Amino acid sequence: MVKYFExxxxxxxxxxxxxxxxxxxxxxxxxxxxxxxxxxxxxxxDYNFKKALLDNNTTIIADGxxxxxxxxxxxxxxxxxxxxxxxxxxxxxxxxxxxKSIFLLGAKEEIVSKLVNIINSKYPNxxxxxxxxxxxxNKQAVFNKIETLHPDVVLVALGIPQQxxxxxxxLDKFDKGIFVGVGGSFDVLSGVKKRAPxxxxxxxxxxxxxxVKEPARFRRFFNSNIKYILKIRRIKNVKGKNxxx
Ligand code: UDP
Numbered sequence: 580m581v582k583y584f585e586x587x588x589x590x591x592x593x594x595x596x597x598x599x600x601x602x603x604x605x606x607x608x609x610x611x612x613x614x615x616x617x618x619x620x621x622x623x624x625d626y627n628f629k630k631a632l633l634d635n636n637t638t639i640i641a642d643g644x645x646x647x648x649x650x651x652x653x654x655x656x657x658x659x660x661x662x663x664x665x666x667x668x669x670x671x672x673x674x675x676x677x678x679k680s681i682f683l684l685g686a687k688e689e690i691v692s693k694l695v696n697i698i699n700s701k702y703p704n705x706x707x708x709x710x711x712x713x714x715x716x717n718k719q720a721v722f723n724k725i726e727t728l729h730p731d732v733v734l735v736a737l738g739i740p741q742q743x744x745x746x747x748x749x750l751d752k753f754d755k756g757i758f759v760g761v762g763g764s765f766d767v768l769s770g771v772k773k774r775a776p777x778x779x780x781x782x783x784x785x786x787x788x789x790x791v792k793e794p795a796r797f798r799r800f801f802n803s804n805i806k807y808i809l810k811i812r813r814i815k816n817v818k819g820k821n822x823x824x
Contacts, residue, residue: 580810583619583632584655587639587646592661595640599666599757600673603731606755610636612743613663613760615643615786616807617799621740623810628740631747640666642762644783645804649811653818660783664764664774670732670757675702682725685713685736686765694769713737722749733758736765 588595602609612618612632622629632639640661641647647657674681681698683691691712698705708728711721713736722745725733733756735742742760750758766772774780775788790797 580619580623580814581653583614583622583639584650584653584657586633586637587614587641587650587655587657588661589655589657591658592665595661596666596669599669600677603670603673603679603757604677606731608636608750608753608755609638609757610634610746610750611666611757611759612637612639613642613661613666613762614639614646616645616649617803618642618739619646619649620803620807620810625740627744627747631740631743634747636750637747643786645786645807649807652811652815662785663759663761664767666759667734667761667764667768670734670759671698671702671705674705674732676704677731678704678706679731680706680708680728681732681734682708682728682730683710683734683736683765684718684721684725685734685742685761686763686769687714688712690765690769690771691736693771694765697769718745719749725749726752729753730756732756734761734764735759736761736763738762 599609622632631637641657642660642663644660647660650657673679683694685691691710695707695710698707708730709724715721735746737745739760739762746758746760763772767774775785779785779788786800790800
């Protein structure tokens with residue numbers, strides 16, 4: 580667990596967005612994982628996912644407040660959260676400004692096609708070089724197609740850990756591209772689902788809004804977050820004891 584906190588990007592959201600813009604402009608390949616406590620708990624139980632997260636070429640950012648707070652309990656200072664959904668919007672903006680191309684993979688057909696229309700009208704200089712919904716059977720075949728298109732940005736919205744594993748297993752085939760697993764971002768950016776109101780975001784309660792709106796998430800959220808808190812407390816206790824010796 581500590582290894583993830585050591586690795587997670589510590590700077591501000593603004594600095595990170597600038598770094599991504601620079602890499603996009605210079606064709607520097609980047610794989611970004613937007614982590615919440617559930618991400619880290621899945622990685623603890625899934626060797627391949629853990630390997631993907633801890634790879635030197637992977638950048639992890641704190642998507643949710645639980646990651647910032649957990650890190651703080653173990654004396655790692657992460658300045659603030661960098662929500663994946665905001666990174667996604669920034670990438671559209673940068674692609675528009677720099678005339679770069681995007682491939683979108685994930686979400687239902689009506690959602691991803693709606694998002695493509697929104698990008699085309701709001702960011703006319705961004706080039707959508709292709710898109711595919713996330714319910715096609717052979718997602719590897721989609722990635723084989725993406726490889727031939729050489730996109731500057733590849734956004735994959737399939738949920739964790741499928742989206743990250745698919746990117747990680749194909750990453751070596753690409754010599755440029757900003758690759759991000761963006762979870763439910765297409766649902767929100769297409770306008771089909773609403774993001775938590777500002778007040779919830781201000782008090783770091785976006786997670787609560789999502790549970791209220793989608794109660795089916797509760798069990799998943801509760802299990803992973805309770806395990807996460809217990810794990811961090813255990814590490815903190817061990818650290819405390821070691822410091823006393
Ligand atoms: N999804 C998909 N194919 C699948 C399973 C899920 O395209 O086989 C999409 C789903 O429609 C949604 C996204 O993946 O748009 C996952 O959203 P969720 O909010 O569950 O993401 P997470 O909480 O994992 O970030």
